[in-house]
Each structure stands twice: as C-alpha cells, then as structure tokens.
Amino acid sequence: MKKWIQKQSSELIARRIFTLRDIDCHHPEKDIHHTFFRLETLDWINVIAVTDDNRFIMVKQHRLGNDEITIETTGGLIDHGEDPLEAARRELREETGYSPARMTLLKKLAVNPAIMDNYIYYYLAEGCVRVSDQDLDKEEDIEVLTYSREEIRSMMRSGEIDHALVITGLLLFFDHEQDI
Amino acid sequence: MKKWIQKQSSELIARRIFTLRDIDCHHPEKDIHHTFFRLETLDWINVIAVTDDNRFIMVKQHRLGNDEITIETTGGLIDHGEDPLEAARRELREETGYSPARMTLLKKLAVNPAIMDNYIYYYLAEGCVRVSDQDLDKEEDIEVLTYSREEIRSMMRSGEIDHALVITGLLLFFDHEQDI
Numbered sequence: 001m002k003k004w005i006q007k008q009s010s011e012l013i014a015r016r017i018f019t020l021r022d023i024d025c026h027h028p029e030k031d032i033h034h035t036f037f038r039l040e041t042l043d044w045i046n047v048i049a050v051t052d053d054n055r056f057i058m059v060k061q062h063r064l065g066n067d068e069i070t071i072e073t074t075g076g077l078i079d080h081g082e083d084p085l086e087a088a089r090r091e092l093r094e095e096t097g098y099s100p101a102r103m104t105l106l107k108k109l110a111v112n113p114a115i116m117d118n119y120i121y122y123y124l125a126e127g128c129v130r131v132s133d134q135d136l137d138k139e140e141d142i143e144v145l146t147y148s149r150e151e152i153r154s155m156m157r158s159g160e161i162d163h164a165l166v167i168t169g170l171l172l173f174f175d176h177e178q179d180i
Numbered sequence: 181m182k183k184w185i186q187k188q189s190s191e192l193i194a195r196r197i198f199t200l201r202d203i204d205c206h207h208p209e210k211d212i213h214h215t216f217f218r219l220e221t222l223d224w225i226n227v228i229a230v231t232d233d234n235r236f237i238m239v240k241q242h243r244l245g246n247d248e249i250t251i252e253t254t255g256g257l258i259d260h261g262e263d264p265l266e267a268a269r270r271e272l273r274e275e276t277g278y279s280p281a282r283m284t285l286l287k288k289l290a291v292n293p294a295i296m297d298n299y300i301y302y303y304l305a306e307g308c309v310r311v312s313d314q315d316l317d318k319e320e321d322i323e324v325l326t327y328s329r330e331e332i333r334s335m336m337r338s339g340e341i342d343h344a345l346v347i348t349g350l351l352l353f354f355d356h357e358q359d360i
Contacts, residue, residue, distance in 0.1 A: 001249055001323055003242045012193055013200065015217070020193065020200065023244055027321065034319040036244040037195070039219075062183045063293035064203055064216040069181055070293050109344040113243035113250050120344060139214040141207065143181055164289040164300060168344050171351035 002029045004036075017041055017077060040117045045088040046075040046165060048106070048173045049098060049125040055146035057096050057128060058161075062141065071145070071155065072166045084121040092125055094135045096144045101127025106172045111165070122169045124176070182209045184216075197221060197257060220297045225268040226255040226345060228286070228353045229278060229305040235326035237276050237308060238341075242321065251325070251335065252346045258301075268303040274315045276324045281307025286352045291345070302349045304356070 004025035012020045018041040026033050049057040056073075063070050076091040078084055085103060092098055106122040136142060147155070155161040156170060184205035192200045198221040206213050229237040236253075243250050256271040258264055265283060272278055286302040316322060327335070335341040336350060 001240060001242065001321065003247070003249065004244060006244075006247070025244065027319075030318075030321065032318060038245055060181060062181065064184060064186075064205065065218055065296045066290050066293040066299075067183070067186070067297075068290070068293055069183065070290075107347075108339070108342070109347055110246050110248070110250075110342050111344055113246040113248055113343055116245045117247075119246075138210070138212060139207075141181065141210065159288070162288070162290050163293055164291050164345060164348055167287075167289055168348040168351065171348065171355055175351055175354070 002027070004034070007033075009038075012037070037115065038117060039115055041077075042080070043078045043084065043118050044075060044111065044120040045078055045084055045091060045123060046073055046120055046169045047088045047092050047123045047125050048073050048169050049092055049096070049100065049128050051098070051146060052101070052127045052129055055148060056152050057092075057098055058145050058147060058152075059095050060143040060145055063163075070163055071161050072163050073169055075165070078121075085123065088121065088123040088125070092128070093132065095140075095142055097130050097132045097134050098125075098128040099131040100125035101129075106169070106176055109168070120165060122172055124173060182207070184214070187213075189218075192217070217295065218297060219295055221257075222260070223258045223264065223298050224255060224291065224300040225258055225264055225271060225303060226253055226300055226349045227268045227272050227303045227305050228253050228349050229272055229276070229280065229308050231278070231326060232281070232307045232309055235328060236332050237272075237278055238325050238327060238332075239275050240323040240325055243343075250343055251341050252343050253349055255345070264301040265303065268301065268305070272305055272308070273312065275320075275322055277310050277312045277314050278305075278308040279311045280305035281309075286349070286356055289348070300345060302352055304353060 008024045009021045021038050023036045074092050074095045078087040104124045108121050111118050188204045189201045201218050203216045254272050254275045258267040284304045288301050
C-alpha cells in the first residue's frame with residue numbers, strides 16, 4: 001500500500017497547545033490530489049490509579065466539549081520535553097493529591113490517527129496514598145472520588161463513566177489483570 | 181458541583197464536517213472567566229465485524245493524522261439525520277463489501293468530552309458475508325483483511341493495532357463476550 005505524499009501544509013489556526021492544518025497531498029498510484037486536515041497537539045497521559053486499599057481514584061469535573069459533568073481517570077498533557085511517566089505522576093499529584101508506590105506503562109496508543117498526530121500513554125499507578133492537597137490551575141474545578149472495583153464496573157455498564165479514552169484505560173487495566 | 185455558564189461562542193473555523201469554537205465561560209462559584217475551545221462534529225460509528233467463520237474484518241489504510249498505515253475496524257461519520265445502526269451497516273458495506281446477519285449496539289461513548297461534543301456508537305456485526313465490492317470515495321484507498329481472534333489479540337499486544345478508539349471497540353467486544 002502506497003502512502004499519500006504530503007506536498008504542502010497550511011496553518012489554519014495555532015494555539016499554545018494545538019495547531020490545525022490543511023495538508024495538501026498527492027497519491028502516487030491514483031494520481032489524485034486531496035486535502036486532509038490534521039489537529040497537531042501534545043501527547044497525553046492517562047492514569048488508572050488505585051489506592052493501597054484497592055479503591056480507584058477518579059476525578060469529577062464539568063467538561064465543556066459535551067457540556068456534561070463527567071467521572072474520569074486522571075489525565076492531561078505531557079509538557080514539552082517532559083517524560084511521560086513524570087507527567088503521569090505530576091498530573092495525578094496535582095489533580096488528586098495522591099502519590100503512587102509504583103507505576104507501570106499499560107499501553108501507548110494513537111489518540112485518533114485519522115485526524116490527530118498525538119499519542120496517549122496509559123499508566124497504572126498502584127499503592128496510591130494521599131500526600132498533599134490538590135494543586136489546581138485557577139480554572140480547574142475537580143472533585144476527587146474513590147470507588148471500589150465493582151462500582152467502577154457498574155458505572156461503566158450504566159454509562160455514568162462514558163469518556164471513550166477513559167473506558168479504554170479501564171478496559172486495558174481489567175484486560176491486563178486477567179493476563180497476569 | 182456547579183457548571184460553567186456559557187456566555188458567548190465564536191466560530192474559529194467551519195468546515196463541512198466540523199466547527200471549531202471558542203466558548204467564553206463564567207464560573208458562578210469562583211466568579212472567574214475562562215475561554216475553552218470545542219471541536220463540534222458529527223457522531224461516529226465503529227463496527228467490530230466478524231465473518232460467519234469467526235474472522236475479524238479489518239481495514240488497512242494510510243492515516244494522515246499520524247502519517248502511519250493503520251489496521252482498524254470499520255468506522256466513519258453518521259450523516260445528518262441518519263440512524264446510527266444504518267450508518268454502521270452502510271460504512272461496513274462501503275469499506276469492505278460485507279453484510280452482517282445481525283448487529284448489536286455494544287456501547288455509546290463520548291469521544292472526548294474535554295474538547296469534542298460528539299459520541300461514538302460501537303456495533304458488533306456478526307455472521308458477515310461478502311456480498312459486493314467496496315464502494316469507496318475516490319480519495320479512499322482501503323485494503324480489507326481478515327484475522328483470527330488470536331491474531332487480533334496478538335496485534336493488540338504488539339501495537340500493530342494501536343488506534344485508541346479501535347482498541348476501545350475490540351476491548352468492549354472481548355469484555356462483552358466474557359459477560360455472556
């Protein structure tokens with residue numbers, strides 16, 4: 001299978017954390033031109049965090065994408081030059097005040113290769129204990145909640161947890177557990 | 181938990197299938213203003229399709245988001261006013277030429293409520309048989325491949341399948357199977 005050849009790209013909009021571009025392409029076999037758009041952004045982390053007494057640490061917040069209050073695992077952007085593992089540890093600490101005894105990379109996935117260039121790193125953080133208060137940006141309003149494994153499974157079934165990238169992380173965790 | 185109040189929105193860019201907006205918000209408790217961006221787009225479908233002899237129907241294509249050739253389940257946009265189930269059936273037929281004996285909704289999830297307003301419907305299509313050629317748009321270059329269950333699991337482990345939303349669908353399927 002031949003790849004499209006990227007001939008030229010034009011920046012439609014550029015912000016601190018993303019750039020939207022049109023990419024003019026030529027297909028070497030079909031000899032046709034097509035313009036694709038691409039959302040370029042930083043890589044992300046997501047943390048499935050479990051306390052030392054086996055409760056899942058979740059964050060509740062108002063999300064402006066779909067205007068819903070969601071329950072999610074901790075997630076965020078990896079800063080320029082930051083190590084993904086450190087970003088995961090930092091985000092967990094900032095959003096929840098918890099610190100893990102050990103962290104494991106569950107999986108690195110492409111967020112949405114049809115339109116986005118970035119990757120998401122899923123970490124499992126085990127043996128978490130609360131060591132500080134939250135350290136939030138002024139526009140962040142995040143409530144920390146913990147749930148049993150059975151409650152998490154039930155919230156996945158009911159749709160109370162319905163963020164696709166969060167469901168991915170939780171299913172990776174449950175899938176990973178079975179392989180052990 | 182109080183929601184942000186959306187005061188005003190400004191369109192940054194509008195295309196046939198998406199609109200990017202800035203949303204100026206006010207928080208009623210904190211009494212602060214903040215601008216969030218939102219990518220508004222159509223809802224999507226994704227189809228975990230299995231042939232009548234238990235092979236997974238996958239599509240291989242060059243994705244311009246991350247410039248990689250990916251192996252994915254069939255997915256696409258739900259047209260304005262189209263029923264999600266019909267969209268799933270249509271996309272499967274167009275991209276692969278297969279038609280299912282039965283379809284089941286596995287899950288409806290929010291794609292990414294932090295920045296996007298849309299939902300993705302995951303369908304299981306069982307008993308698929310090839311009934312026609314592909315019916316592709318001129319800019320689509322899609323190869324159809326089928327794999328055994330063990331091959332799919334192995335490709336998920338190796339990273340050969342690494343599209344997060346596709347992994348979600350496959351894990352939903354394997355998770356759903358265990359509950360039966």
